[in-house]
Amino acid sequence: MHTTEHVESTISDTALITALKKLVRSDAVLSSDEDLKPYECDGLSAYRALPLVVALPETIEQVQDVLKLCHSHKVPVVARGAGTGLSGGALPHEQGVLLSLAKFKNILHIDPTRRIARVQPGVRNLAISQAVDQYGLYYAPDPSSQIACTIGGNVAENSGGVHCLKYGLTVHNIQQLKIITIDGELLTIGGSGLDSPGYDLLALMTGSEGMLGVIVEVTVKLLPKPERAQVLLAAFDDIVKAGEAVGNIIAAGIIPAGLEMMDSLAIRAAEDFVHAGYPLDAEAILLCELDGTNEEVSEHVAKVRDVLKQSGATEVRTAKDEEERLVFWKGRKAAFPAVGRLSPDYYCMDGTIPRKQLPLVLKTMADLSAEYNLPVANVFHAGDGNLHPLILYDANIPGELERTEEFGGKILELCVEVGGTITGEHGVGMEKINQMCVQFNSLELQQFHAVKAAFDPQSLLNPGKAVPTLHRCAEFGAMHVHKGELPFPELERF
Amino acid sequence: MNNDISQQLQQQIQSAFEQAASKQAAYEQTSALQIIGGGSKSFYGHTISAQALNVSGHSGVLNYEPTELVITARAGTLLSDIEKLLENNGQMLAFEPPAYSATATIGGTIACNFSGPRRAYAGAARDFLLGCKIINGRGEILSFGGEVMKNVAGYDVSRLMAGAMGTLGVLLEVSLKVLPKAEKETTQIFSCSFKEASEKIHGLSRTALPVSATCYHDSVLRIRLSGTNNAVAAAMNTIGGDTMESVSDYWLSVKEHQHDFFNTEKPLWRLSLASDTENLAIKSDTNGNDFLYEWGGALRWLKTDIAGDKIQSALAKVEGHATLFRKSNASTEQSCNIFQPLSPGLLQIHKKLKQAFDPKNILNPGKQYPDL
Numbered sequence: 001m002h003t004t005e006h007v008e009s010t011i012s013d014t015a016l017i018t019a020l021k022k023l024v025r026s027d028a029v030l031s032s033d034e035d036l037k038p039y040e041c042d043g044l045s046a047y048r049a050l051p052l053v054v055a056l057p058e059t060i061e062q063v064q065d066v067l068k069l070c071h072s073h074k075v076p077v078v079a080r081g082a083g084t085g086l087s088g089g090a091l092p093h094e095q096g097v098l099l100s101l102a103k104f105k106n107i108l109h110i111d112p113t114r115r116i117a118r119v120q121p122g123v124r125n126l127a128i129s130q131a132v133d134q135y136g137l138y139y140a141p142d143p144s145s146q147i148a149c150t151i152g153g154n155v156a157e158n159s160g161g162v163h164c165l166k167y168g169l170t171v172h173n174i175q176q177l178k179i180i181t182i183d184g185e186l187l188t189i190g191g192s193g194l195d196s197p198g199y200d201l202l203a204l205m206t207g208s209e210g211m212l213g214v215i216v217e218v219t220v221k222l223l224p225k226p227e228r229a230q231v232l233l234a235a236f237d238d239i240v241k242a243g244e245a246v247g248n249i250i251a252a253g254i255i256p257a258g259l260e261m262m263d264s265l266a267i268r269a270a271e272d273f274v275h276a277g278y279p280l281d282a283e284a285i286l287l288c289e290l291d292g293t294n295e296e297v298s299e300h301v302a303k304v305r306d307v308l309k310q311s312g313a314t315e316v317r318t319a320k321d322e323e324e325r326l327v328f329w330k331g332r333k334a335a336f337p338a339v340g341r342l343s344p345d346y347y348c349m350d351g352t353i354p355r356k357q358l359p360l361v362l363k364t365m366a367d368l369s370a371e372y373n374l375p376v377a378n379v380f381h382a383g384d385g386n387l388h389p390l391i392l393y394d395a396n397i398p399g400e401l402e403r404t405e406e407f408g409g410k411i412l413e414l415c416v417e418v419g420g421t422i423t424g425e426h427g428v429g430m431e432k433i434n435q436m437c438v439q440f441n442s443l444e445l446q447q448f449h450a451v452k453a454a455f456d457p458q459s460l461l462n463p464g465k466a467v468p469t470l471h472r473c474a475e476f477g478a479m480h481v482h483k484g485e486l487p488f489p490e491l492e493r494f
Numbered sequence: 495m496n497n498d499i500s501q502q503l504q505q506q507i508q509s510a511f512e513q514a515a516s517k518q519a520a521y522e523q524t525s526a527l528q529i530i531g532g533g534s535k536s537f538y539g540h541t542i543s544a545q546a547l548n549v550s551g552h553s554g555v556l557n558y559e560p561t562e563l564v565i566t567a568r569a570g571t572l573l574s575d576i577e578k579l580l581e582n583n584g585q586m587l588a589f590e591p592p593a594y595s596a597t598a599t600i601g602g603t604i605a606c607n608f609s610g611p612r613r614a615y616a617g618a619a620r621d622f623l624l625g626c627k628i629i630n631g632r633g634e635i636l637s638f639g640g641e642v643m644k645n646v647a648g649y650d651v652s653r654l655m656a657g658a659m660g661t662l663g664v665l666l667e668v669s670l671k672v673l674p675k676a677e678k679e680t681t682q683i684f685s686c687s688f689k690e691a692s693e694k695i696h697g698l699s700r701t702a703l704p705v706s707a708t709c710y711h712d713s714v715l716r717i718r719l720s721g722t723n724n725a726v727a728a729a730m731n732t733i734g735g736d737t738m739e740s741v742s743d744y745w746l747s748v749k750e751h752q753h754d755f756f757n758t759e760k761p762l763w764r765l766s767l768a769s770d771t772e773n774l775a776i777k778s779d780t781n782g783n784d785f786l787y788e789w790g791g792a793l794r795w796l797k798t799d800i801a802g803d804k805i806q807s808a809l810a811k812v813e814g815h816a817t818l819f820r821k822s823n824a825s826t827e828q829s830c831n832i833f834q835p836l837s838p839g840l841l842q843i844h845k846k847l848k849q850a851f852d853p854k855n856i857l858n859p860g861k862q863y864p865d866l
């Protein structure tokens with residue numbers, strides 16, 4: 001499944017632990033198996049490894065010292081926020097330091113006039129919106145994991161949420177970062193204005209999965225809370241019609257704040273779990289949230305209603321009040337755990353496709369599901385084409401996880417094939433490292449390695465993740481289909 | 495115009511690369527290439543002398559799907575052609591890029607990361623860049639990002655190209671997110687001091703009102719509203735002021751620097767800083783009329799003879815930055831830095847990134863910073 005990349009450190013394990021205890025408080029260095037256990041995996045629990053040691057620094061200087069130590073002795077470092085990542089990005093390195101940013105929990109400054117907040121990386125996503133609520137502001141990117149995940153992790157993954165079609169991803173909502181490079185240097189990226197001179201390092205750092213530097217401070221942009229938000233729920237007897245309805249809403253000149261789709265398996269699971277009143281006989285439902293000023297929302301609700309009906313919705317409901325709006329959303333937000341109740345385990349995929357390819361992708365997925373004899377439920381950020389197929393399996397049945405991974409890999413390759421990508425928001429991490437060989441050719445991968453080397457020439461930060469070695473791709477290519485040979489010969493080409 | 499000259503461009507870069515590789519380091523400069531699109535922004539950045547690499551022949555829209563909100567075009571495609579096509583479908587480039595000349599190409603626009611009046615409210619060019627195809631300094635054709643809204647596979651090399659001014663790669667194709675045009679647009683005018691204008695703008699920025707541009711100059715504040723008919727009507731009522739005639743001409747003139755303010759013999763500076771900055775250590779010599787404020791105060795144009803290093807150190811104090819946007823007509827080349835100097839740590843990373851993409855310093859060397 002995965003192997004930790006072997007490195008030649010120049011310090012013994014005990015000497016490293018002793019040295020770390022001098023740099024950070026000794027009770028903030030963990031090395032017993034019992035203490036290491038909670039760090040053995042992130043949200044992708046199928047991948048596990050114990051780190052050599054966990055360090056929990058609490059100041060920027062301590063992080064600098066730890067990195068300098070690791071740098072001079074060639075010790076791998078894996079940064080970790082809340083560990084909710086779904087691609088094994090925070091999976092520890094067996095010979096390395098797991099650097100937890102959990103103690104960086106402070107909101108340092110809120111400036112309501114400039115609409116920014118300067119926060120430490122371990123601050124939880126939702127905690128930012130809660131802290132600025134008193135000013136009528138909020139932080140827009142809202143991953144479903146927002147109660148738990150940290151802003152540092154969000155930047156490292158360029159996380160999105162249900163509102164990112166209209167309000168953008170993490171990369172659109174941050175203004176400044178402080179990072180520490182592997183040699184311990186503190187860099188400030190971005191400034192007080194809307195842009196900064198030179199290369200866009202802010203964008204490069206965002207989504208870099210802990211490979212280029214450790215994020216120690218984030219200045220986020222805040223937005224005024226909309227005057228009103230309204231949600232419509234539409235039921236369809238055919239998922240293809242639901243997909244077309246999405247295109248029709250956009251063709252009508254409306255960018256909804258959120259536009260989510262669920263298929264019948266996901267609908268039933270969610271309904272059983274939270275009783276949101278979803279129509280159980282529907283093949284698909286769409287949730288469409290509209291926000292803005294009172295007038296704008298009224299106009300858009302009327303328009304979207306018409307569009308949905310014309311697109312063949314069998315039923316369109318508008319939440320009658322805030323309470324019902326939250327109930328409509330509750331089902332969607334609980335979709336993952338709800339599906340999780342249907343089977344002992346589930347595996348969450350994360351590909352993005354051009355929306356018009358939805359019918360083809362759903363059909364091919366259904367065929368693959370039959371072939372592998374593993375059910376799939378679909379939850380879909382429909383507005384921006386980000387699919388989350390959830391494969392149901394049982395890890396206790398020998399070989400079923402491997403089959404699930406193979407099935408998942410095929411889904412990702414299908415996404416690339418139709419012009420999309422292997423990951424919309426969860427990142428490559430350890431999980432999708434092989435599929436990177438499908439999405440990028442060797443020259444492109446080499447360019448990524450060159451970018452990495454510009455920051456971390458010895459490859460000590462999160463080694464072996466995010467970008468595969470060419471050697472790995474050659475091995476993967478020998479076993480699997482790859483670029484030149486088309487994996488889905490029956491599909492139309494473009 | 496639909497024309498693929500990527501092979502020619504690639505050959506030209508490959509041979510420059512090979513030439514540089516075979517030479518002694520000291521002579522590398524001579525194989526450098528100067529990337530030219532429509533030439534509309536040739537005033538911008540340092541003047542370099544190098545053989546031309548002409549990209550304008552590489553043109554044509556490759557894919558446009560209004561309901562997918564995406565357009566992909568070759569870099570030499572005219573900005574005006576793209577805007578026309580979008581307009582016919584009720585859509586727009588929401589970053590409202592300035593062209594500065596009818597010859598402006600989409601590639602040059604992205605390479606400079608130029609954005610217009612709507613930037614503070616919708617985002618910059620880089621925010622709408624979904625993917626691109628480039629030729630790096632080794633002559634390799636590479637694709638990053640794509641045509642979908644969300645894509646986190648690999649480092650965000652596409653956005654790194656926005657604003658790199660061609661120093662990391664020659665743009666061949668770009669994919670951009672597009673947005674629907676607003677149903678209605680109107681502009682309200684207020685006569686007021688800068689302080690009052692700033693207070694008004696920052697008050698509005700705490701509301702959900704559909705503000706899409708602001709400009710303050712010569713004691714007049716203009717606020718543009720864009721949205722649905724009823725939303726704009728209601729917002730007009732809320733914010734008050736007088737309604738302006740010929741709205742689009744005004745914003746066009748600001749965006750394209752055709753407004754009277756920009757008609758000057760003096761050097762023109764572009765200041766980027768926190769919107770509410772008040773005590774900037776730069777003395778105005780015309781009672782404030784040498785400033786024009788956009789983006790709620792976060793972008794300030796300044797025409798002045800004050801020395802560049804003074805301006806840049808004043809901006810450094812407020813964590814902003816200053817760019818000598820247009821040199822004065824009198825002197826052809828200014829001796830000062832055109833772009834705000836980078837901190838030593840950042841400069842080091844910039845140099846290493848330049849190495850990573852263009853190891854022989856072939857692409858627009860010195861256009862942005864002397865060492866890049």
Ligand SMILES: Cc1cc2nc3c(=O)[nH]c(=O)nc-3n(C[C@H](O)[C@H](O)[C@H](O)COP(=O)(O)OP(=O)(O)OC[C@H]3O[C@@H](n4cnc5c(N)ncnc54)[C@H](O)[C@@H]3O)c2cc1C
Pocket residue numbers: 042043078079080081082083084085086088089090101121142143144145148149150151152153154155156157158159160161162209210211213214215216336425426462
């Ligand atoms: C139930 C559930 C729902 C989810 N829903 C969404 C969703 O809607 N949208 C979405 O985008 N994601 C979602 N996720 C995925 C996950 O929550 C996000 O990727 C999140 O940003 C991870 O944050 P974290 O603090 O847990 O980071 P971790 O998992 O700890 O780390 C993630 C990566 O970031 C790196 N990292 C962490 N902190 C730093 C730092 N300070 N400096 C440098 N690198 C760092 C790590 O090395 C690792 O590579 C979901 C996860 C779960 C479990």
